[in-house]
Amino acid sequence: MTISASMVKELREKTGAGMMDCKTALAETNGDMEAAIDWLRAKGIAKADKKSGRTAAEGLVAVAAGENKAVVVEVNSETDFVARNDAFQALVREIAEVGLSTDGTVEAVGAATQPSSGKPVTDTIKDAVATIGENMSLRRSALLTVSNGVVATYIHNAVVDGLGKMGVLVAIESAGDKAALNAFGRQVAMHVAATNPLALTDSEIDAATVEREKAVFSEQARQSGKPENIIEKMVEGRMRKFYEEVVLLKQNFVINPDLTVEKALAEAEKDFGAPAKVTGFVRFALGEGVEREESDFAAEVAAAAGKK
Incomplete structure (x- = not known):
């Protein structure tokens, strides 16, 4: 080839x-x-590289919270200029609020009625495209719920309250004090924003990802020339380190690096007044996994001027 x-x-x-x-x-x-x-x-x-590729989409990520649940949505636009537009911000904020009444899937959110227009969210976005003059789309959404506890939210690089370049949800099941749970949940959400974990627990990591890591570590270990039984132990050690780096509960807590997130949660239970368990998280970074073709600005100017 x-x-x-x-x-x-x-x-x-x-x-x-x-x-x-x-x-x-x-x-x-x-x-x-x-x-x-x-x-x-x-x-x-x-x-x-857990997330190879460049982020290129513009727009906003929004979060909205309700009783025992919260939603995060990403609405893309062509330029960052539109993301600073008051009308676009109001549109995205309302889409997030509408998402609270759905199961959180992008299909359900898109089909839900937007109060300000009386039309489905997807049709409201189409109308906004005509008004604002730039292509826009509801790219993704997610909802987390708890039977008893909180779903904490966090917006990183906030443009205005509840809207920004990254949104995180963290669900904590507990019968404890909601204010304390929410405060700790927000800290965990900030941690998730900073570390971008792959999963909540070991078992939730995709099996193909685990096998790929093992294969790479095995090949690295074999280059040492050591016997197979030693290589096996080396790979086990490196896999433990891998899990500590990518599994949320095993990561060192950014708020207190002396503790893992799991141990920090256990210590915080005295503030909650009850046992607690992190049951899920969602992290949306704007434009994640979307690439756009890089343009040659000089060539664009020359083309606009009618030159070759």
């Missing part, structure tokens, strides 16, 4: 590895980008 310069460039951007290393990795893996990333990691040339 021919390895193109664009493929090498993409792999460099995703791994930070050198050009020749990237070219070799792609050649060794027959142009498979993910396999090439693993090849570079196994050689110790590149580090794991």
Whole structure:
């Protein structure tokens, strides 16, 4: 297979590895980008990247909370200028509030009636496109509920109250004091915003992801030349470290790094006045996983001027 310069460039951007290393990795893996990333990691040339790719979409993330539940939505626009528009902000805030009356799926939120227009959310967005003059879409939404407890919310890089570039929900089941639960839940939500965990517990991590990590660690360990029984223990140790890095309850709490999130929760139970359990979290970063083609501004200006 021919390895193109664009493929090498993409792999460099995703791994930070050198050009020749990237070219070799792609050649060794027959142009498979993910396999090439693993090849570079196994050689110790590149580090794991949980979220490869660049964020490029604009718009806003909004949160809204109700009794024992909260919702987070992401509404995309073409430019950040529109995200600062009062009408767009009001639209997104209302979509989040409407989401509280649904099951939180993007289909349900899109079909729900927007009070200000009396139309479904999707139709209201279409009308806004015509008014504001820029393409917009409800990209995703999620709802967390508890039978008894709180769903805490946090907006990072807030533009205005409840709206910003990142939204986090954290659900805590407990019969304890709601104000204390909400305060701690917000701290955990801030932690989630900072660390971007893959899952709440070990068992919730995708099996394919676990096997991929084991394969990379095994290859790294074998390069040490040690016997298989030692390699197995090395891999077990590295997997423990992996879980500590990506599992929310096992991560060192950013508010108090001497404790894991799980231990911090246990200590906070005296403030709650009852046992507590984190049952879920959601983290939406604006434009996550969406890429747009980079433009050459000089070329655009030249084209607009009628030049080649």
